[in-house]
Amino acid sequence: MNVIVHKFKEVLYAVLPITFIVLLLNFTLAPLDNISMFIRFIIGSIFIIVGLSIFLFGVDIGITPIGQLMGKTIAKSNKVWIVLIAGLLLGFFISIAEPDLHILAGQVDFVTSGVISKSLIVVVVSIGIGALIALGLVRIVFNIPLYKILTVLYFIILVLAIYTSPEFLAISFDASGATTGALTVPFILALALGISSMKKDSKASEKDSFGLVAIASTGAIIAVLLMNIISKTEEITGGIEAQAEGTLSVIGPFLHEFPKITKEIIIALLPILIIFLVFQKISFKMSRKAVRKIVVGLVFTFIGLVLFLVGVNAGFMDVGREIGYSIASLDRKAYLIIVAFVLGLVTILAEPAVHVLTHQIEDVTSGYVRRNVVMFSLCIGVGLAVALSILRILIPELQLWHYLLPGYIIAIALTYIVPKLFVGIAFDSGGVASGPMTATFILAFVQGAAEAIEGANVLVDAFGMIAMVALTPLITLQIVGLIFKMKSKKVGLEKDVQ
Numbered sequence: 001m002n003v004i005v006h007k008f009k010e011v012l013y014a015v016l017p018i019t020f021i022v023l024l025l026n027f028t029l030a031p032l033d034n035i036s037m038f039i040r041f042i043i044g045s046i047f048i049i050v051g052l053s054i055f056l057f058g059v060d061i062g063i064t065p066i067g068q069l070m071g072k073t074i075a076k077s078n079k080v081w082i083v084l085i086a087g088l089l090l091g092f093f094i095s096i097a098e099p100d101l102h103i104l105a106g107q108v109d110f111v112t113s114g115v116i117s118k119s120l121i122v123v124v125v126s127i128g129i130g131a132l133i134a135l136g137l138v139r140i141v142f143n144i145p146l147y148k149i150l151t152v153l154y155f156i157i158l159v160l161a162i163y164t165s166p167e168f169l170a171i172s173f174d175a176s177g178a179t180t181g182a183l184t185v186p187f188i189l190a191l192a193l194g195i196s197s198m199k200k201d202s203k204a205s206e207k208d209s210f211g212l213v214a215i216a217s218t219g220a221i222i223a224v225l226l227m228n229i230i231s232k233t234e235e236i237t238g239g240i241e242a243q244a245e246g247t248l249s250v251i252g253p254f255l256h257e258f259p260k261i262t263k264e265i266i267i268a269l270l271p272i273l274i275i276f277l278v279f280q281k282i283s284f285k286m287s288r289k290a291v292r293k294i295v296v297g298l299v300f301t302f303i304g305l306v307l308f309l310v311g312v313n314a315g316f317m318d319v320g321r322e323i324g325y326s327i328a329s330l331d332r333k334a335y336l337i338i339v340a341f342v343l344g345l346v347t348i349l350a351e352p353a354v355h356v357l358t359h360q361i362e363d364v365t366s367g368y369v370r371r372n373v374v375m376f377s378l379c380i381g382v383g384l385a386v387a388l389s390i391l392r393i394l395i396p397e398l399q400l401w402h403y404l405l406p407g408y409i410i411a412i413a414l415t416y417i418v419p420k421l422f423v424g425i426a427f428d429s430g431g432v433a434s435g436p437m438t439a440t441f442i443l444a445f446v447q448g449a450a451e452a453i454e455g456a457n458v459l460v461d462a463f464g465m466i467a468m469v470a471l472t473p474l475i476t477l478q479i480v481g482l483i484f485k486m487k488s489k490k491v492g493l494e495k496d497v498q
Helices: 002-026 035-077 080-096 099-111 118-141 146-162 166-179 184-196 202-208 212-231 252-284 288-328 334-350 352-364 371-394 400-414 420-433 436-452 458-462 465-490
Strands: none
Touching: 002 035, 002 288, 002 334, 002 352, 035 080, 035 184, 035 252, 035 288, 035 352, 080 118, 080 184, 080 212, 080 252, 099 118, 099 166, 099 252, 099 436, 118 146, 118 166, 118 184, 118 212, 146 212, 146 400, 146 420, 166 212, 166 400, 166 420, 166 436, 166 458, 166 465, 184 212, 184 352, 184 420, 212 420, 252 288, 288 334, 288 436, 334 371, 334 436, 352 371, 352 420, 371 400, 371 420, 371 436, 371 458, 371 465, 400 420, 400 465, 420 465, 436 458, 436 465
């Protein structure tokens, strides 16, 4: 019980800043005309706080132990073909279970008028994730340096991007962010930790426990880029539907979202439960009490995710879009950039996967890399990412690749001089920063702003924001690593941070 109370307090401190800022904007720059929308926002905040607390508790006793057990089982085999097949299957099923991927795939299906179906996107991205997780597991087992793998993968992405349409470039990077969400990240982190913990070298184990999320993320990008090149789809047509816009009902949107999200989460968690029970039968052989504890953890994960996503979808999205539109309509556009920066800065605090990752970083490094430092760096990075996305809306000449190309060149270049532990942490953080809060509240805010700015294209300018949120932590956290390296060098501890 104490653990849940602790989680509740932690989440309360994380979500309250967003709630406070929205309330402040409501009474100053962007008053909400629709009172029911305001009440829905307050109810949504309560859902998010309660749901996130229960979810994080469920991850601790359900998802994480499953991932670690599977990682250890795979590592024990020490056979490449087993590692490859296990990585491919686990990666595919975990990715296909990710709710964020279903949300993004649904949007792509809608804006392409069904030309690129939701099921096609989900399957293609999941194949890419499975293939790259297999590669990532082989890397850990056979000690291949992460920075070398990432250099090759991003070079492939650069080449493929040259032959890809701008719309699909944005969708591919957004898919990368969406597929490393609240469910997949804890599992992938635990899987990597399980495999790397079997190594005798503790320092190598620390470094290798990070980086798998980063490699998996590139699988989504490569898969979507290849899909575009093979299908030769040049343009995306359609528009973003303003869901529930103008409704006066307070409870209606919550009742609408509950059954839909409950069904999505059941589909999401069922493959994980089945895989766990199969492994329990043939390999784990755990006691009945231990199995019951993990199943209870999955139930908590289910309840928490449903409450969290219902709160986000029914309470947060309309407010985000409305505030974005109102502030963008003001004469002084500087307000829009400042508010975007602050919203990006505080929204990352409420991302569930970020909490999982930052705790693991502190645990694995035995407190050497403090959770607060990683969280602060992520906040600054994501704040800048959202502000730069708004700048792209205000200046039509600015295109997404103007940010992504130099950004990834800098990120890859830093991998050669930054302590290798930080390389894995930074690239994993890039994947987890773009979770459900970003994909809903911030995306809605950016869409609202694009609607209000003359000459801006809602589809082109809204897609790509998640890609920016995923990029900036790669640079900011590696800079943190560089600072750690320089400080350690001064006191003669350079070897400890390599």
